[in-house]
Amino acid sequence: xxxxxxxxxxxxxxxxxxxxxxxxxxxxxxxxxxxxxxxxxxxxxxxxxxxxxxxxxxxxxxxxxxxxxxxxxxxxxxxxxxxxxxxxxxxxxxxxxxxxxxxxxxxxxxxxxxxxxxxxxxxxxxxxxxxxxxxxxxxxxxxxxxxxxxxxxxxxxxxxxxxxxxxxxxxxxxxxxxxxxxxxxxxxxxxxxxxxxxxxxxxxxxxxxxxxxxxxxxxxxxxxxxxxxxxxxxxxxxxxxxxxxxxxxxxxxxxxxxxxxxxxxxxxxxxxxxxxxxxxxxxxxxxxxxxxxxxxxxxxxxxxxxxxxxxxxxxxxxxxxxxxxxxxxxxxxxxxxxxxxxxxxxxxxxxxxxxxxxxxxxxxxxxxxxxxxxxxxxxxxxxxxxxxxxxxxxxxxxxxxxxxxxxxxxxxxxxxx
Amino acid sequence: xxxxxxxxxxxxxxxxxxxxxxxxxxxxxxxxxxxxxxxxxxxxxxxxxxxxxxxxxxxxxxxxxxxxxxxxxxxxxxxxxxxxxxxxxxxxxxxxxxxxxxxxxxxxxxxxxxxxxxxxxxxxxxxxxxxxxxxxxxxxxxxxxxxxxxxxx
Numbered sequence: 261x262x263x264x265x266x267x268x269x270x271x272x273x274x275x276x277x278x279x280x281x282x283x284x285x286x287x288x289x290x291x292x293x294x295x296x297x298x299x300x301x302x303x304x305x306x307x308x309x310x311x312x313x314x315x316x317x318x319x320x321x322x323x324x325x326x327x328x329x330x331x332x333x334x335x336x337x338x339x340x341x342x343x344x345x346x347x348x349x350x351x352x353x354x355x356x357x358x359x360x361x362x363x364x365x366x367x368x369x370x371x372x373x374x375x376x377x378x379x380x381x382x383x384x385x386x387x388x389x390x391x392x393x394x395x396x397x398x399x400x401x402x403x404x405x406x407x408x409x410x411x412x413x414x415x416x417x418x419x420x421x422x423x424x425x426x427x428x429x430x431x432x433x434x435x436x437x438x439x440x441x442x443x444x445x446x447x448x449x450x451x452x453x454x455x456x457x458x459x460x461x462x463x464x465x466x467x468x469x470x471x472x473x474x475x476x477x478x479x480x481x482x483x484x485x486x487x488x489x490x491x492x493x494x495x496x497x498x499x500x501x502x503x504x505x506x507x508x509x510x511x512x513x514x515x516x517x518x519x520x521x522x523x524x525x526x527x528x529x530x531x532x533x534x535x536x537x538x539x540x541x542x543x544x545x546x547x548x549x550x551x552x553x554x555x556x557x558x559x560x561x562x563x564x565x566x567x568x569x570x571x572x573x574x575x576x577x578x579x580x581x582x583x584x585x586x587x588x589x590x591x592x593x594x595x596x597x598x599x600x601x602x603x604x605x606x607x608x609x610x611x612x613x614x615x616x617x618x619x620x621x622x623x624x625x626x627x628x629x630x631x632x633x634x635x636x637x638x639x640x641x642x643x644x645x646x647x648x649x650x651x652x653x654x655x656x657x658x659x660x661x662x663x664x665x666x667x668x669x670x671x672x673x674x675x676x677x
Numbered sequence: 678x679x680x681x682x683x684x685x686x687x688x689x690x691x692x693x694x695x696x697x698x699x700x701x702x703x704x705x706x707x708x709x710x711x712x713x714x715x716x717x718x719x720x721x722x723x724x725x726x727x728x729x730x731x732x733x734x735x736x737x738x739x740x741x742x743x744x745x746x747x748x749x750x751x752x753x754x755x756x757x758x759x760x761x762x763x764x765x766x767x768x769x770x771x772x773x774x775x776x777x778x779x780x781x782x783x784x785x786x787x788x789x790x791x792x793x794x795x796x797x798x799x800x801x802x803x804x805x806x807x808x809x810x811x812x813x814x815x816x817x818x819x820x821x822x823x824x825x826x827x828x829x830x
Binding site: 617633637 | 684685715717719747
């Protein structure tokens with residue numbers, strides 16, 4: 261079903277405001293998305309009517325809050341087609357989700373636990389050159405601490421993963437492959453098929469960073485045959501402070517805890533503790549309850565619109581944006597040049613003007629884009645730029661906004677030409 | 678656009694397009710590498726001190742117009758000044774660009790072309806750009822002075 265962008269926009273109060281005397285043109289959803297009234301209302305209603313701590317109260321409010329929190333888990337599980345809600349662990353953000361797996365593997369490595377999770381000298385972890393720092397640094401730390409070796413797949417000039425040496429990089433020494441589904445800087449949507457097949461062949465685990473994919477495309481963890489999937493609420497219409505680690509239940513059950521504290525235990529004595537089964541084992545302390553409720557509302561909103569419709573709208577808008585940007589002289593698109601296997605995240609290099617300056621002048625026109633290395637410095641280095649100007653589209657963006665961007669780029673030329 | 682015109686002052690654009698003193702030169706007593714990790718701006722900067730005076734400041738870097746122009750202005754303003762005067766100028770320049778409330782009156786005689794960066798104070802996210810080279814200069818100068826004192830001991 262085709263998405264009615266005019267109607268969608270009415271759900272997002274912030275889109276009515278002005279910036280620097282101009283109509284707001286928000287093209288930075290890859291950074292964080294705007295929130296619909298339905299999400300804002302759900303969080304407000306939770307605080308006004310149901311606020312209490314979860315999983316430890318016998319009183320009515322505590323029961324309601326627990327039901328709302330666990331209800332959000334069920335909604336998220338359905339959204340990504342997890343086999344059960346217990347496969348959804350609530351965390352702070354995608355960064356924490358990836359660190360949870362890395363630190364749990366460190367724990368397993370020290371304790372010489374489950375061989376799938378234990379690393380040592382001679383073992384390897386494989387990532388890609390396209391990763392956000394959050395899917396690089398935790399693995400660097402894990403490898404440094406266990407003596408394992410970090411390896412990575414490169415990127416082609418067209419902004420695709422270079423799979424020419426896949427069979428050499430992913431080999432019987434590989435313990436884990438962790439890769440991004442949708443690049444936050446190039447806009448590339450990776451086909452994971454060949455990597456998945458090779459990962460299974462060598463008996464390694466497969467972790468997917470879905471921070472940009474889950475908000476914009478239908479993502480089915482069982483179809484992807486993922487062991488782990490990390491994503492964050494605030495990029496998919498939900499609040500900040502809530503993220504998700506999906507893990508196959510059998511794997512989560514084999515994993516040692518990450519953070520220790522309340523809610524994650526079974527029995528505690530002064531000498532030692534035993535731990536709750538997942539997902540509680542990985543949710544120490546009071547969780548972000550209202551934020552989870554907000555994420556549940558966001559997932560309901562996206563489900564009602566339909567993720568196929570969201571993806572179709574964004575693909576059409578991306579095609580329009582790529583065409584319009586190609587008309588702009590001295591503008592280079594860094595990343596795939598067609599809508600084939602790409603999403604609405606478009607990095608540009610414009611007339612040699614530094615992205616900071618481009619972003620500043622666009623802001624003067626009300627156009628909000630992100631500038632910098634987008635926490636993907638190795639990708640920038642690969643394309644020989646210190647930074648890029650990044651436009652990222654979402655379901656509420658329109659062709660008029662793309663036109664406003666192109667007009668604002670002409671102003672940049674006026675100042676720096 | 679009026680406020681933006683203050684940010685992209687003619688003097689700043691002139692230094693950005695025609696940087697003064699750019700390039701790394703010999704001799705030098707200290708060299709530093711400073712980065713702005715949030716945006717990827719980088720500067721390599723060398724200082725050469727001679728008898729208590731800043732004899733040369735040479736630099737290479739990449740970054741936005743504000744960061745690059747500010748390195749050029751630094752070179753023009755500080756070379757030839759005594760180390761004490763140069764460091765007090767750094768303090769004045771820093772106070773000016775961090776003064777978002779417009780509480781101080783910058784001294785044009787001291788800051789020369791540096792005065793053009795007064796408009797940066799209205800853009801908190803650009804303050805780091807303007808200060809990148811100035812922080813690097815202070816760091817390098819402190820190192821060069823400490824080194825000179827150590828060799829005199």
